[in-house]
Amino acid sequence: MLMWIIKRDLLLAMRRQSDVFTILFFFIIVVSLFPLSVGPEMNMLRTMAPGVVWVAALLASMLSLGRMFSNDYVDGTLEQMLLSPQSLSLLVLGKALAHWLVTGIPLVLMAPILGIQYDLPIEALFVLTITLLLGTPVLSLIGAIGAALTLGLRGGGVLVSLLVLPLYIPVLIFGAGAVEANMAGVGYDAHLSLIGAFLLMSLVFAPWAAASSLRVSLE
Amino acid sequence: MLQGINLACVRGDRELFKNINFSLEAGGLMQVHGPNGSGKTSLLRMLCGLSNPAAGEIRWCDKAIHSLDGDYFAVMTYIGHLSGTKDDLTVMENLRISSALAGSEISADQAKEALEYIGLSGREALPVKVLSQGQRRRVALARLLVCKTSVWILDEPLVALDVAAVKLIQGLLEQHLLQGGMVVMTTHQEIDIAAASITQLQLA
Numbered sequence: 001m002l003m004w005i006i007k008r009d010l011l012l013a014m015r016r017q018s019d020v021f022t023i024l025f026f027f028i029i030v031v032s033l034f035p036l037s038v039g040p041e042m043n044m045l046r047t048m049a050p051g052v053v054w055v056a057a058l059l060a061s062m063l064s065l066g067r068m069f070s071n072d073y074v075d076g077t078l079e080q081m082l083l084s085p086q087s088l089s090l091l092v093l094g095k096a097l098a099h100w101l102v103t104g105i106p107l108v109l110m111a112p113i114l115g116i117q118y119d120l121p122i123e124a125l126f127v128l129t130i131t132l133l134l135g136t137p138v139l140s141l142i143g144a145i146g147a148a149l150t151l152g153l154r155g156g157g158v159l160v161s162l163l164v165l166p167l168y169i170p171v172l173i174f175g176a177g178a179v180e181a182n183m184a185g186v187g188y189d190a191h192l193s194l195i196g197a198f199l200l201m202s203l204v205f206a207p208w209a210a211a212s213s214l215r216v217s218l219e
Numbered sequence: 220m221l222q223g224i225n226l227a228c229v230r231g232d233r234e235l236f237k238n239i240n241f242s243l244e245a246g247g248l249m250q251v252h253g254p255n256g257s258g259k260t261s262l263l264r265m266l267c268g269l270s271n272p273a274a275g276e277i278r279w280c281d282k283a284i285h286s287l288d289g290d291y292f293a294v295m296t297y298i299g300h301l302s303g304t305k306d307d308l309t310v311m312e313n314l315r316i317s318s319a320l321a322g323s324e325i326s327a328d329q330a331k332e333a334l335e336y337i338g339l340s341g342r343e344a345l346p347v348k349v350l351s352q353g354q355r356r357r358v359a360l361a362r363l364l365v366c367k368t369s370v371w372i373l374d375e376p377l378v379a380l381d382v383a384a385v386k387l388i389q390g391l392l393e394q395h396l397l398q399g400g401m402v403v404m405t406t407h408q409e410i411d412i413a414a415a416s417i418t419q420l421q422l423a
Contacts, residue, residue: 008305084320
C-alpha cells in the first residue's frame with residue numbers, strides 16, 4: 001500500500017521531470033547568489049554558509065508543496081484515496097515520503113558541492129549534509145499539513161508559506177546550529193538528536209494531522 | 220442493506236433537499252433523478268462518505284457509515300464526475316494503481332483482461348492524456364470490472380460514452396445486481412436496467 005503510493009508519485013515525478021529540476025535549480029541559484037553578492041570574504045562566507053543553505057532548502061522544499069495534493073485534487077484521484085479502506089494517514093505518509101525523495105534527496109546530495117563555494121571545511125560539509133538528510137523529511141512532513149489545509153483555496157500558495165514557515169523554524173535553528181557548532185569546535189550531537197526528535201514527532205503526528213485536514217478540505 | 224434516514228443537505232444558506240428516506244436491499248438499484256443543481260451529486264457524495272449530511276444518517280447493515288470508516292469503504296466503489304485517473308500515467312498503470320489504492324491489488328493480466336473487456340485493448344500503454352473523453356470514462360469504469368465491492372455509487376457513469384459502451388455498462392450493472400450487488404446512480408440518459416428491485420428517488 002505504502003509502496004504503491006510512493007511508486008505512483010515517483011512515476012509521476014519521472015514523467016514530469018521539469019518540476020523536479022526547477023526545485024533543484026532554484027536551490028542551486030539561491031545558494032550561489034550569496035557568494036556572488038557578498039564577495040570573496042572567506043570568513044564572512046564561512047559564517048553565513050549554514051544559515052544560507054538551510055534557508056534555501058526551506059524555500060525550495062516549500063516551493064513544491066502546492067503540488068503535493070492539488071494535482072490529485074483536480075483530477076479526482078485524491079477523492080478516491082479518501083475512499084480507500086486503507087488508512088488515509090498511511091497514504092499521506094507515502095505522499096510525504098515521495099515528496100522527500102523527489103525534492104529533499106536532490107538537495108541533500110547537492111548541498112556539499114554548493115558548500116564548497118563558501119569555503120566550508122570537509123567536516124562541516126559532512127555535518128551540513130547529515131543535518132539536511134535528517135531535516136528535509138521533517139520539511140516534507142510538516143509541509144503536508146500546510147498543503148492539505150490550503151487545498152482548493154485561491155491564493156493557497158502564499159498562505160501555505162505563512163502557515164508552514166514558522167513551523168520550520170526549529171529545524172532551521174538546529175540544522176544550521178549543528179554546522180556552526182562543528183565549525184566552532186563544539187560537539188553537535190545535541191543538535192542532531194533534536195532534529196531526530198523533530199523527525200520522529202512529525203512522522204507520528206504530521207500524517208494524522210494532514211489526513212484530518214484533507215477530510216475537511218474535501219467535504 | 221444501505222439505508223438513508225431523513226437526509227438533508229444544505230449548501231451555503233440554501234436547503235437542497237430534506238427528509239430523504241430510502242432503503243436499498245441486495246440486488247437493488249436506486250436511480251436518483253432531479254434537475255441540475257437539485258443535489259444529486261451532493262447526495263451521492265454523502266452516500267459514499269465524502270461529506271456528512273446536514274441532518275439524518277446513512278446506515279450500512281444498521282450501523283452509521285461514519286462509525287464504520289474503512290469497513291464501509293472496503294465494500295463500496297464510487298465513480299464520480301472527476302475521472303480519478305492521472306493524465307501522465309498509462310491506462311494500465313492507472314487501473315492497477317487505482318485498484319491497489321482501493322484495497323484490491325490486481326495482476327497485469329487481470330488488468331489487461333478488464334481493459335480488453337471495456338474496449339481499450341491495444342491502448343494499455345498509452346498515457347491517459349492522449350485519450351478521448353469517452354475513452355477516459357472507460358478507463359475510470361474499468362475499475363468496476365476488477366473491484367470486489369458490493370455497493371457501487373455512480374455519478375453520471377454514461378456521460379461521453381458511445382452506444383456500444385452504454386450497452387456494455389448496462390450489461391455490467393445487470394450482472395452485478397444479479398449477483399446481489401447494489402447500485403446507486405444518477406443519469407440523464409434513458410436506460411433500462413433489469414433489477415430485482417428498482418427505487419426511483421426524485422429530488423425536487
